Amino acid sequence: MQDPLDILHTTFGFSDFRGVQAQVVDRVMAGQHTLAVMPTGAGKSLCYQVPALARPGTALVISPLIALMHDQIRSAEGFGIRAASLTSADDNRQETLARFRAGELDLLYAAPERASSESFRNLIAQVPLALIAIDEAHCVSEWGHDFRPDYRLLRPLLDRFPGVPRLALTATADRQTREDILHQLGIPDEGLIVAGFDRPNIRYHIRPRDGLSGQLQTLLANQPGAGIVYAPTRAAAEKIAEQVGKMGRPTGVYHAGLDPGVRARAQAAFVQSEDMVMVATIAFGMGIDKPDVRFVAHAGLPKSIEAYYQETGRAGRDGDPSEAHLFWGAEDFSRARARVESEVPEDRRGGERQRLNAMGALVEAAGCRRAILLRHFGETPPESCGNCDNCLEPPQAVDATEIARKLLSAAFRTEMRFGIGHLTDVLAGKETDKIHNFAHHRLSVFGIASEDELPLIKPVARALMARDALRADEYGGLSFGPGARAILKGEEAVEIVLPPKRERRRKRRDAADYPHDPLFEALRACRRDLAKEQDVPPYVIFHDSTLREMAELKPASLDALSRISGVGVAKLEKYGAAFVAVVRDHQ
Structure with a gap:
């Protein structure tokens, strides 16, 4: 041996x-x-x-x-x-x-x-x-x-x-x-x-879905590298891919409804690219062996924390800074719970419900996202990681127990047939035709929400649906879930995170972490040319981290290049001369 x-x-x-x-x-x-x-x-x-x-x-x-x-x-x-x-x-x-x-x-x-x-x-x-x-x-x-x-x-x-x-x-x-x-x-x-589950190079962001196209546009403006956007359905993947394509980025789409040849070509193009965005269902899953994915975004709720962890883990496999974004809506939980009850065998439903509840706790959390993920896998992390949205910009959490009880009461008094818009009007005391037609102006809950409480109704509804205290039917009508009883009886408090302000466009993260270096860019161009010539993805030749070390140490000979991390004998023989020549040209 x-x-x-x-x-x-x-x-x-x-x-x-x-x-x-x-x-x-x-x-x-x-x-x-x-x-x-x-x-x-x-x-x-x-x-x-x-x-x-x-x-x-x-x-x-x-x-x-x-x-x-x-x-x-x-x-x-x-x-x-x-x-x-x-x-x-x-x-x-x-x-x-x-x-x-x-x-x-x-x-x-x-x-x-x-x-x-x-x-x-x-x-x-x-x-x-x-x-x-x-x-x-x-x-x-x-x-x-x-x-x-x-x-x-x-x-x-x-x-x-x-x-x-x-x-x-x-x-x-x-x-x-x-x-x-x-x-x-x-x-x-x-x-x-x-080995532990922490991926310290990944920055986690979780936001309620609020104009998804605009949210993705902001993300792409900040992240120029290759990325994956996971869509909940095939139709959503097609629609989002069309929107992203109009944003000026190379874009692919991937789902099980496409011809196998079309899927294979889309994946090959993504693997080769340094800036392509692949919009896909989870059919685009374990087959990703691309280390330089700079971001993963979810346009809907993952099935579980395990699925979320694995899917976001496709970002930053090379160890460089990367981001994971999740845009979720209350309707995601409603659809997921309906799927569990109708499609999952009865003996596995309990586990699936627990997984959904764990996802609800993650998206509604005011504390460190990474700590929640790591505790889920049995670890004891610090209370703050310093590299997730909640740690970087701590959100404001408020006790919304009273408005939650009012909302649940309104749903009950209106016979659990109406959606959040109508319930908001009832609680606000609005004199609409619909309210008068159903005589809802005569209910005890009519007009009981204060001016300060009204802006909280929508995020409270989202929180209640995430924790299965409210459920929406296919028409949007809200009814009680198993979590409603304890809240109504005063046995459980409801704390919500106030909706964050829309993110301002910020400087690209990679530019902040890695200042522009002409030699590094020249090495990337050399790698790109060699990859195209040999019909392999650029990362097969060298990872960015290896090029960055070359740019720092400036190896002007094959012997010096052999000491760079990631340069083995076969790669030294095959590519060494080309990269040494680039270094010498920049001396």
Whole structure:
């Protein structure tokens, strides 16, 4: 076996492992089964790539999506690693099989549907295996938010090769999901390594939806880099993509209703681009292996905190400053709760309701967003992170219990048939035709809201719907949810965060964090030209962080360039001369 540290340095150009990478690699090198829970961007791929090169045999990597496999293969090949996949989209199957049988592959990727078959088990028994890596391992658990039944069928494959170390990897797994993964994949409890969930380079922003097009326009003006906007439906994705396209940014759209070829071209264009905005449903999910996504925005409510964490985690995988924006509306909760009651099996509804309540607490919070996220995953973070909207600009929180009780009473007195507009008119004491037609001017709640309370009715309604004290039907009529009773009886207080003022256009964040550097821009241009010439994404050549270090240290020789983080032997030979020439031109 080779020394993992030597491989890390010569192949990947890194001087040392980060975080828990060394612990994970040590266990795999010792032949031990392991579950590694590591945040996106923490270098999970290295945890199986390094042992794959250090141990004899080929590493089998089970991955859920073809597009993700192909991106990972492209990145691996950039470092000189021999990698291939066996999928329905590959037309070089015989060549891959020949390379595999000849021991000419370091990594072989396969989907769980293929890997769980008996014929595949017989195939890989022909060649020594270095390890078996199960990527996105939360898919094996019914408690996870991306449950994939085929992951449940992997155990016979793993047990067929008991002496081969198995390494399960995920960025998103709460305590219950972690326990299920260990059980399903036959990994001992002592094999669990949790790196922590914090992504300190991501700045979290959560705002009520208030003119989404304008909110996105402000976001794009502040963020010139590539980004993803998640839409709740296919129709919304199409509409938002059209709006974003008119804002002058390269724009793509991606959802399951599009032809597979159209989706593939959209994803390829996004991966190649440095400033494209992809508007997509969550169908554009785990297949994203693009490290330089500068922002992720949600135009609707994610399914759960786990889903939110994973989807926002697609920003800033390269470690550079990035942003996550969520624009939500009360109707999002209504639709989500209706979906739970009508589409989710009864035995799983309790868990889904808990997930929605947790999302409600996150969006309505007056305190640190990051602290809420990290506590959800069992951590004990500081009370303030200094890098979320609430920490940077603490909002004003007010006790709205009394106006909440008045609003609930108005909904009850009007027989729970009317929407927020009519209830506001009733509480304000407006003499409208509609109010007189229904005799609502005779109700005890007519005109009981004060002038100070009226502006709070809409945010209070939003808060009550988030915590399931109010529910809206398909026509907008508001009725009681299970949380209403305690508020009406005075057993529970209602605190709301006052709606923030519209964000003023600010200086672009990347300009503030990284002042303009002509050498850095020239290095990016060189990378862009090489990427276009070789038909690979720019990040496959070098990450921005590597270029930034080049711009700072100005390596004027190949020997000096080899000491830059991220410059391994293969990349030095392939690209070194071009980048050294750029540095020399700027001296």
